[in-house]
Amino acid sequence: EVQLLESGGDLVQPGGSLRISCAAPGFTFSSYAMSWVRQAPGKGLEWVSTISGQTANTDYADSVKGRFTFSRDESKNTLYLQMTSLRAEDTAVYYCASRGAGGSGPFDHWGQGTLVTVSS
Amino acid sequence: SYVLTQPPSVSVAPGKTATFTCGGNNIGSKTVHWYQQKPGQAPALVIFYDSDRPSGIPERFSGSNSGNTATLTISRVEAGDEADYYCQVWDSTSDHVVFGGGTKLTVL
Numbered sequence: 001e002v003q004l005l006e007s008g009g010d011l012v013q014p015g016g017s018l019r020i021s022c023a024a025p026g027f028t029f030s031s032y033a034m035s036w037v038r039q040a041p042g043k044g045l046e047w048v049s050t051i052s053g054q055t056a057n058t059d060y061a062d063s064v065k066g067r068f069t070f071s072r073d074e075s076k077n078t079l080y081l082q083m084t085s086l087r088a089e090d091t092a093v094y095y096c097a098s099r100g101a102g103g104s105g106p107f108d109h110w111g112q113g114t115l116v117t118v119s120s
Numbered sequence: 121s122y123v124l125t126q127p128p129s130v131s132v133a134p135g136k137t138a139t140f141t142c143g144g145n146n147i148g149s150k151t152v153h154w155y156q157q158k159p160g161q162a163p164a165l166v167i168f169y170d171s172d173r174p175s176g177i178p179e180r181f182s183g184s185n186s187g188n189t190a191t192l193t194i195s196r197v198e199a200g201d202e203a204d205y206y207c208q209v210w211d212s213t214s215d216h217v218v219f220g221g222g223t224k225l226t227v228l
Contacts, residue, residue: 018159035217037163037217037219044206044219044220044222045155045157045163045206045208045217047217047218047219048218050217055186059216060216061216062121095162095163095187097124102151103210103212104151104209104210104212105151105168105210106165106168106169106208107153107155107163107165107208108165108168108174110162110163110164111162112162113162
């Protein structure tokens with residue numbers, strides 16, 4: 001069974017940094033585009049970032065570009081989202097999700113999410 | 121940037137049909153995916169590529185897409201269908217994923 005397991009969510013002060021992780025046992029990253037999607041409390045889904053399968057190219061939503069960095073460690077089957085200069089509006093549950101070959105494909109597997117709270 | 125518009129809520133009695141719309145400029149030229157999210161849970165794919173169902177999704181769920189509107193239809197609605205439903209596309213111009221704002225289904 002496909003599993004995506006996020007971790008690392010925490011309470012962090014505005015302006016601070018945090019790295020969250022997504023363990024993906026059994027995934028061959030070169031075959032899958034992986035993404036982060038977030039959901040602020042009581043709000044809808046917002047795409048954050050994608051890392052492509054073969055090239056590991058990354059793309060970011062305008063709201064996080066220049067502050068967040070998406071990376072992967074194939075030896076550990078783990079994805080990372082490094083978040084810096086955090087703002088209150090970054091408070092959300094962060095989900096990692098797989099998207100097949102990427103492009104126009106759907107998010108077919110989701111993790112359970114990890115909560116990031118930005119507050120003083 | 122590309123925008124998807126969904127009505128905030130839909131209410132329907134058990135056994136009736138629920139219809140969810142997702143509006144976007146010439147959305148019929150894009151492929152649309154739909155997700156169901158129940159309280160406290162991660163989203164789950166219910167329709168992909170406009171009208172395909174993942175394994176395990178009942179035939180009561182169907183989708184269509186044409187012109188400026190994509191539609192998710194749930195026939196013979198059950199209490200267990202109560203959830204938020206989101207549409208999603210990929211905007212090739214920006215290479216960004218776009219979600220609609222979501223529609224909350226209430227089963228009366």
